[in-house]
Amino acid sequence: MSSSEPSSAKQSRGTETTGLSDWKNRPPYRVHSDADNFDVKYEANCHCGKVRYQLKRREPLDSKLCHCTTCQTQHAAPFQWAAIFHKEDINFTQGHHNLEWYDPTEKSVEHKLPCKVRCNYCHSPIMDEGRNMILLFPSLVHLKTDEDKAFFKPRCHMFYGQRVMDIPDGLPKWSGLSETSELIEDSPPEKVREVERKREEERQKKFEKGENE
Numbered sequence: 001m002s003s004s005e006p007s008s009a010k011q012s013r014g015t016e017t018t019g020l021s022d023w024k025n026r027p028p029y030r031v032h033s034d035a036d037n038f039d040v041k042y043e044a045n046c047h048c049g050k051v052r053y054q055l056k057r058r059e060p061l062d063s064k065l066c067h068c069t070t071c072q073t074q075h076a077a078p079f080q081w082a083a084i085f086h087k088e089d090i091n092f093t094q095g096h097h098n099l100e101w102y103d104p105t106e107k108s109v110e111h112k113l114p115c116k117v118r119c120n121y122c123h124s125p126i127m128d129e130g131r132n133m134i135l136l137f138p139s140l141v142h143l144k145t146d147e148d149k150a151f152f153k154p155r156c157h158m159f160y161g162q163r164v165m166d167i168p169d170g171l172p173k174w175s176g177l178s179e180t181s182e183l184i185e186d187s188p189p190e191k192v193r194e195v196e197r198k199r200e201e202e203r204q205k206k207f208e209k210g211e212n213e
Contacts, residue, residue, distance in 0.1 A: 023111060027087035028127075028134050029096045038091050042148070044141040048122035051095035055141065059151040060084055063138070064178060065167070068159035070104050074116060075125060078165050082128065082135035083152050090127075090134065095119070099126065160184060 023029055032038040042055040060083035071080035100120040103112045114130045128135040138152040154171060157163075161175040161184065172191045175181040183192050 024096065028090045028129065029092060029099075031093070031096060032091040040091075042141050042143070044136075046095075046119040046122055046124035046126060046140065048119065048124070050098050050121050051119045051124070051126060052093045053096075053126075054091045054093060055085065055089055055136075056091070057085055057089040058148075060136075061086070061133070063152050063154050064156055064158050065154045065171075066158045067161075067163040069162055071159075072162075072164065074102075074104065079157075079163070079167075081138055081154060083138050083141075084133050084135055087129075087132070087134055090136070101129075 038054065039056045040054045041058040043052070044055070045052040062084040064082055064084075066080045066082060067078070068080075072078060074080075098120050099117055100109065101111045102109055102116040102118070103114075104116060106112070114128060117126045117129050118124060119126060124140065125137055126140070127137065141152070143149045143152060156172040156174060156178050157167065158174050158178050159176055160173040161181075166185070167173075168186055170186060170188060172178075172183055172187045173185045175184050179195075183195055
């Protein structure tokens with residue numbers, strides 16, 4: 001392969017990862033066959049339509065709004081709306097060879113996890129691929145009913161300490177990662193009490209363990 005070939009062309013054919021036949025044949029990129037009985041709940045596509053996929057899980061494992069500076073820059077928006085799914089929950093019906101990656105940690109286009117995934121033509125963000133899960137962007141998913149939209153409704157804010165605008169919606173607002181950082185701003189009081197109770201229980205367990213050793 002010519003070294004003068006654009007990196008996006010190399011990347012979309014897998015030369016920047018572990019091999020052409022590898023990444024395209026494992027989740028989340030593996031295309032499911034008819035024998036898999038993939039139970040389609042939603043369909044989605046990028047802006048240009050070259051990348052299309054289906055989802056078999058009706059309700060995401062979680063749905064969050066992320067205010068970290070990386071998401072702000074990558075999406076050119078105040079925050080990112082992401083819904084979490086298992087890698088087996090997605091089925092690319094078109095264009096999984098038309099994807100490109102970006103590792104924001106090392107600023108590399110190699111397929112190194114975790115990474116950003118987008119269409120290599122219109123550059124629509126498709127998902128964030130983690131080591132075990134994928135974070136899909138609900139604005140690409142065809143949510144046809146109010147019930148479907150309710151399933152994808154954000155449940156909390158992450159990295160709200162890095163926000164560029166206030167969102168007074170009453171949802172839990174974590175200063176960093178959800179469940180592991182501090183709740184700030186207008187987080188629901190009952191959620192604050194629940195977190196404080198859990199942390200006090202953890203401190204008590206550690207104290208009792210230390211006394212028994």
